[in-house]
Amino acid sequence: MSNRSSSRGRMVRHMFFNLLLLWSLIYDVYITGLTHDDPKEQSWNNQNLDSVPQDLDVRLRRLDLSNNFIRQLHTLVLPRLEQLDLSSNQLDLISEGAFENLARLEELNLSRNALNNNLGSNSKALRSISRLTSLDISMNGLSDNAAELYLRNKSSLDQLKMTGNTLTRLSHSLFQESKGLRAISIDDNLISVIEQGTFEPLSQLEMLNLAKNNLAHICDFKLHQVKYLNLSRNSVEFFVTREDDQSYRLEILDLSFNKLLYFPIVPKINSLKYLDLQNNMVGTLNSEAAMVTEANSLFSEIMNETIVRKNNLHSIWRQMPLIYLDLSYNHFRSFPLETLGLLSSLETLNFSYNCLQNIIWNIRNYSDSGNRRQLFFSSLKHLDLQSNGLVYISQLFLNALTQIDTLNLQDNSVQLCAFMDHLESSESTQRINHNTSCVAFEQLQTLKHLSLKENNIETLHPNTFQETSLVSLNLARNPHMVMHVSALDGVQTTLSSLIISETNMTSSDLSLPCMPALTLLNISNNYLDVIPSSLSCSPLREMDIRNNRFVSLNYSLIHALSVHLNVVYISGNYFNCCDSKWLKTLNELKINLPDITETECFSGDSRVKMTDYLKSSSVYCVFHRKTQEVHIVQMFIIASFVFVIITVFIVFTRKLCSTERSFIV
The missing domain is CATH 1.20.5 (Single alpha-helices involved in coiled-coils or other helix-helix interfaces)
Known part of the structure; x- marks a missing residue:
């Protein structure tokens, strides 16, 4: 048991x-x-290495050897390595078996080296990497043939960067062994020719960057799969797509900094939302009609059509879901109302830096009747017309901006109309505007942000912005502007930001109403010596009073504003050191004074840095009071002396007169 x-x-x-x-x-x-x-992960970045360190941890998954002086690469035994960065070395020789033991390598960065040398050995080494998904061989001086060698056996490749090489021609065989590519960057090369069939077989391709090359024409765009296409900084003169019923996925097209004379003719069935045409030559032709006619003729010529059958440009643009269009820095002398009016989804239009002087409502009438066509920019919220030389804007154009939120008219020559509340009809308003060449904003009820900076505005009339919903208003750099007392009536309850800098205003010129929503005020670079007391009702968070003639600030006003104030700019004034109770309040409440180190105050005849004054204010002010007392004593002595002299002179004169009388008698 x-x-x-x-x-x-x-x-x-x-x-x-x-x-x-x-x-x-x-x-x-x-x-x-x-x-x-x-x-x-291990980083040997910027260590002045001339070879790969020995005895690397075999468990490494990421290795950074960038910014060194490595010239040769031999066999690496790192079976778990997934990412290798050898960029910015002097690498020109990779032994054939260098990557054979990197079975898991997926991302390889070889940019900024000298891989144009030893092509045979180098390309064979890269051919042994079977799982590579991302390859960067930018800035290696690679030619067309060299690039093709490096892309052999790259069926798993997803992202490829070949920026800054010397490619001149893209052949249809370049990507034959890497048809899974999703993103390709071949910008900043010398490409002038792209053979048909180069990109078309890449069914997964979504992003293609060909910026900074020598492409002159896009005659027949066929990349149905691409979502983002960058052709900026080439020499493209026209962009044309053959009309078909296939759907294109293109959402972003960048054609900026080219030589386009016409609007691009994009695919008929498209998804285009962002189109960048800045810095081209669109608008060089005298009229919108001429430009549209020329574009359609060009389309017919390229497509070998003997007769121009219809307005292809407009029929295609009418279907575009475009929400952003940049036409800045072109050559427009008239606003292309009919073409842009077709874009029913357009929200942002940048039309700055063109050659407009007037925006005239020159819409063609219907052919079968004399009635004026109705045209509205029903989705447009942000319109930038800066630096055009504009003098006149048709009231009918402004009325068509039914959803406008932001309007930038900086650097033009716009004069403002007086508020015409007694004019009921648009015809009357239009007649007034034609006669006076002024601009009225009273119909823009959705307008929230308006910049009238640098327009040489002469008069800001009463109720100028009545019936708008202005939140921010920029009136800076209008040096001759006379501002009426009630100029801001109608928007005083909505304004949150107000800029009236560089207008040469004195305190007697500036009259502001109570603005209970105002959080930012910039009245810098004027001749002001008093802040309007009406601002005491404003919840100001930021105030800029730089470069004026302030000697002191109203303490009670500053104390009232300090409840909300976060930032105040004060430099460039003539502050009296010993009248600075307001400054001590701001300092004690730790309100940010970003330019306090540049600010000076005056004590007697001397200038004092505000920072020094705040450290020992009593020293400067005691000295100032003693100086004042000495001055008072001196003045008293001088006055007494003068009084005695005058008294003696009067007495002597009387005695002399009485002596003369007695002598005569």
Whole structure:
């Protein structure tokens, strides 16, 4: 019995130890998994290395050897390595077996080296990497043939960068062995020719960057799969797509900094939302009609059509879901109302830096009747017309901006109309505007942000912005502007930001109403010496009073404003050091004074840095008071002396007169 129980005990103990051992092994495996399977990363960036360090940890997953002086790369034994960065070295020789033991390598950066040398060995080395998804061989001086060699056996490649090489021609065989590419950057090369079939077979291609090359024409765009296409900074003169019923996925097209004379003819069925045409030559032709006719003729010529059958440009643009269009820095002398009016989804239009002087409502009438066509920019919220030389804007154009939120008229020559509340009809308003060449904003009920900076505005009439919803208003750099007392009536309850800098205003010129929503005020670079007391009702968070003629600031006003104030700019004034209770309040409340180190105040005849004054204000002011007392004593002595002299002179004169009388008698 005892033997049986002892053997049973030994069995239990044996099982217990086995379980303990098993648990220990499981725990070790678990801990080992946590420590050894975690991604390991090592950086030898910018270490002046001329070769790869020895005895690298075989568990490494990411290795950064960039910005060194490595010229040759030999066999690497890093079976877990997934990312390798060898950019910005002097690498010109990679041994054929260098990457054979990198079975998991997915991302390889070889940019900024000299891979145009030893093409045979280098290309064979890259050919051995079977799982590579991202390859960067930018800035290696690669020619067309060299690039093709490096792309052999790259079926898993997803992203490719070949920026800054010397490619001149893209052949249809370039990507034959890497048809899974999703993103390609071949910008800043010398490409002037793209063979048909180069990109079309890449069914996964979404992003294509061909900026900064020598492309002159896009005659027949066929990339249905591409979502983002960058052709900026080439020499493109026209962009034409053959009309078909296939759907294109293109959403972003960048044609900026080219030589376009016409609007691009994009795919008929498209998804285009962002179109950048800045810095081209669109609008060089005298009229919108001429430009549209020329574009349609060009389309017919390229497509070998003998007769111009219809307005292809307009029929295609009418279907575009475009929400952003940049036409800045072109050559428009008239606003293309009919073409842009077709864009029913357009929200943002940048038309700055063109050659407009007037925006005239020259919409053609319907052919079958004399009735004027109705045209509205029903989705347009942001319109930038800066630096055009505008003098006149048709009221009918402004009325068509039914959803306008932001209007930038900076650097033009716009004069503002007086508020015409007694004119009911648009015809009357139009007649007034034609006669006076002024601009009225009273119909823009959705307008929230308006910039009239640098327009040489002469008069800001009463109720100028009545019936708008202005939140921010910029009136800066109008040096001759006369501002009427009630100029801001109608928007005083909505204005949150007001800029009236560089207008040469004195305190007697500036009259502001109570603005209970105002949080930012800029009245810098004027001749002001008093802040309007009406601002005491404003929850100002930021105030700029730089470069004026302030000697002191109203303490009670500053104290009232300090409840909300965060930032105040004060430099460039003539502050009196000993009349600065307002400054101490701002300082004690820790309100940010970003230019306090540049600010000076005056104590007697000396200038004092505000920062020094705040450290020991009593010293400067005691000295100032003593100086004042000395001056008072001196003035008293001088006045007494003058009084005595005058008294003596009067007495002497009287005695002399009485002596003369007695002598005569």
